[in-house]
Amino acid sequence: MGVPVNSGSAAGHESLESMSLEPLMTRDYERDPAIVYERLRQAHGPVAPVDLLGVPVWLVLGYEEAYEVLRDDHAWPKGLENWRARREGRLPEDWPLAPSLDVNHVLIQGGEGYRELKVAWDTALRPFQDPRHPVAKRLKAQITRDADELISLFTQGGRTGWADLSAQFSRPLPLMVASHLLGFPGSQHDDALMDMWRVLDAGPDAGPALERLLATLSELGAWKMKEPGDDFPSYLLASHPGLSVEELSRELMMLLGMTSDHVGILISNTVVEVITGNLPASASLSAGLIRETMNRVVMQKPPLINFVPRFPSKDMKLGNHTIAAGDPVWVSVGAAHADPTFAGKVCPESTISTRAHLSWGAGPRQCPARELAGGAAAIGVSRLFERLSGLELSLPVDQLPWRSSPFMRGLRSLPVRYTVSGTPALPVPPVPPLPAAAGSAPADEAAGRPRSSLWRYLAGLVRGR
Numbered sequence: 001m002g003v004p005v006n007s008g009s010a011a012g013h014e015s016l017e018s019m020s021l022e023p024l025m026t027r028d029y030e031r032d033p034a035i036v037y038e039r040l041r042q043a044h045g046p047v048a049p050v051d052l053l054g055v056p057v058w059l060v061l062g063y064e065e066a067y068e069v070l071r072d073d074h075a076w077p078k079g080l081e082n083w084r085a086r087r088e089g090r091l092p093e094d095w096p097l098a099p100s101l102d103v104n105h106v107l108i109q110g111g112e113g114y115r116e117l118k119v120a121w122d123t124a125l126r127p128f129q130d131p132r133h134p135v136a137k138r139l140k141a142q143i144t145r146d147a148d149e150l151i152s153l154f155t156q157g158g159r160t161g162w163a164d165l166s167a168q169f170s171r172p173l174p175l176m177v178a179s180h181l182l183g184f185p186g187s188q189h190d191d192a193l194m195d196m197w198r199v200l201d202a203g204p205d206a207g208p209a210l211e212r213l214l215a216t217l218s219e220l221g222a223w224k225m226k227e228p229g230d231d232f233p234s235y236l237l238a239s240h241p242g243l244s245v246e247e248l249s250r251e252l253m254m255l256l257g258m259t260s261d262h263v264g265i266l267i268s269n270t271v272v273e274v275i276t277g278n279l280p281a282s283a284s285l286s287a288g289l290i291r292e293t294m295n296r297v298v299m300q301k302p303p304l305i306n307f308v309p310r311f312p313s314k315d316m317k318l319g320n321h322t323i324a325a326g327d328p329v330w331v332s333v334g335a336a337h338a339d340p341t342f343a344g345k346v347c348p349e350s351t352i353s354t355r356a357h358l359s360w361g362a363g364p365r366q367c368p369a370r371e372l373a374g375g376a377a378a379i380g381v382s383r384l385f386e387r388l389s390g391l392e393l394s395l396p397v398d399q400l401p402w403r404s405s406p407f408m409r410g411l412r413s414l415p416v417r418y419t420v421s422g423t424p425a426l427p428v429p430p431v432p433p434l435p436a437a438a439g440s441a442p443a444d445e446a447a448g449r450p451r452s453s454l455w456r457y458l459a460g461l462v463r464g465r
C-alpha cells in the first residue's frame with residue numbers, strides 16, 4: 001500500500017534512474033501487453049520500474065496499489081510541474097510522448113488551476129448526460145441518424161458484403177458525435193475531423209495536422225466567445241469565463257480526442273466480444289442489456305490501458321519499492337485487471353458483472369463523461385446489431401491487428417462479413433430542434449446536409465472495394 005517513507009530514509013534506496021530498466025514498448029507488448037505485464041509482475045511485484053520510450057517511469061501493475069494511487073489525489077497528484085526529472089531538464093528533447101502531455105489539458109493538469117477547470121467540465125457535460133435535457137435528446141437522435149447513415153453507406157452494395165467496421169463505422173461515428181458536441185458552425189468541421197484522424201494515427205502527417213487542428217479549434221473557441229450556443233465550448237466558457245482562447249482550444253482538443261478515440265475503441269471491442277461468441281456478452285446483448293455487455297468489455301479490454309502520470313508529493317513505499325517524490329507513476333489498468341487479487345474474484349458467469357473495475361478510473365479524477373461515452377457507444381452498437389442480422393470476423397480473432405500505443409489499446413482495423421437484416425430499419429426519429437440560439441445554427445440540417453470531406457472519404461472506401 002502507499003505509505004509515506006520517513007524523511008531521509010529514501011536516500012538509502014536505489015533511485016529509478018540508476019536501475020536497469022526493461023523497455024515497455026516492445027513487439028511482445030504490441031502483440032499482447034499481458035505477456036509483458038506478467039513478466040514485470042514476476043520480476044518486481046505490483047510496481048515495476050520500466051523504460052517508457054527512453055524515459056524511466058514506475059508502472060503500477062497491482063490492483064490494490066493502482067486503486068490506492070487513483071483514490072488519493074493528495075498523495076499522488078497529477079501536474080507536469082511535479083515531475084522532478086522534467087523540472088531538472090532531464091527528459092530527452094525528442095521524447096515522443098512529450099507533445100501529447102505538454103498539451104496540459106484537464107486530464108494532465110494538477111494544482112489550483114485544475115480545480116476550476118474540473119468544475120467547468122462537470123457543468124458543461126451535465127446537459128448532455130441528463131436524458132431529460134433537450135440537448136441530450138437532440139444528441140441521441142443525431143447519433144442514431146449518423147449511425148444509420150453510416151450503416152446504409154457501407155451496406156449499399158448489396159445484402160451481404162465485407163467492411164472494415166473500424167474505418168467505416170466505429171471511428172467515424174464518434175468523430176461525428178464530437179462534432180455535434182463542439183457545435184461547429186457551417187462546414188468548418190470538415191477538415192478538422194479528418195485532421196483528428198491523422199493525429200490519432202500518428203503517421204508522418206500528424207504534426208501539421210495537429211497544428212491545423214489547434215488553429216481550427218482556436219477559431220471555434222473565439223467564435224463561441226462571441227456567439228455562444230447550446231454546445232460544449234459555450235457551456236464550458238459560461239462556467240469558466242476566464243479561459244483564454246488557447247486554453248479553451250486545448251480542452252476542445254481533449255474532448256475531440258477522448259470522444260473519437262475511446263468511444264470508437266469501445267464500439268469495436270464490444271462488436272468483437274459479441275461476434276466471437278463470448279456467451280455472457282451475446283446472451284446479455286440479446287436480452288437488450290447492451291450497457292451490461294459494455295461493462296464486461298471495458299473491464300476485459302480497457303480502452304485507456306495506461307493512465308497519464310502522477311507524481312508522489314513525498315517519498316512513498318508502494319509495492320516492493322520506494323518511489324521518490326516527483327518520480328513519474330503510471331497506473332496500468334490493463335495490468336491491474338489481470339492481477340489475481342482482482343481477476344481471481346471476477347465471476348465470468350454472473351449475469352451482472354462487477355463495477356469495481358478501474359476502466360473509467362477511480363477516485364476524484366475518474367472519467368466525468370461516462371454516461372455520455374457509454375450512451376453514444378451503446379447507440380452505435382445497438383444500431384449495428386439491429387440493422388445487420390449476420391456479422392462475423394473475416395480474420396481469426398487472434399490475428400486482428402492492434403495499434404501500438406502506451407496509452408490506448410484499440411484495433412487498427414476490424415474486417416467483417418455482414419448480412420443486412422431482412423426487416424427494414426426502424427424509422428429514425430427526426431432530430432428535435434433546440435430553441436434558437438446564436439452560434440448553434442445546425443448548418444448541416446439547414447443546408448440540406450452537404451457532405452463533409454469525412455463523408456467523401458467514407459464513400460471512397462465503399463467505391464474502392
Ligand code: HEM
Pocket residue numbers: 070106107108118121254255258259262263266298302303304307308358359360361362364365366367368369370372373374
Ligand atoms: C469509452 C470512452 C472513455 C473511457 C474508457 C474513458 C476513461 C477515462 C479514464 C480511465 C479517466 C481517468 C484517467 C486518470 O485517472 O488518469 C478519464 C478521465 C477523463 N475523461 Fe474519460 N473516458 C472515455 C470517454 C470520455 C469522453 C467522451 C470524454 C469527454 C467528452 C471524457 C472526458 C474525460 C475527462 C475530462 C477526464 C479527466 C477527469 C479529471 O482528471 O478530473 N472521457 N476517462
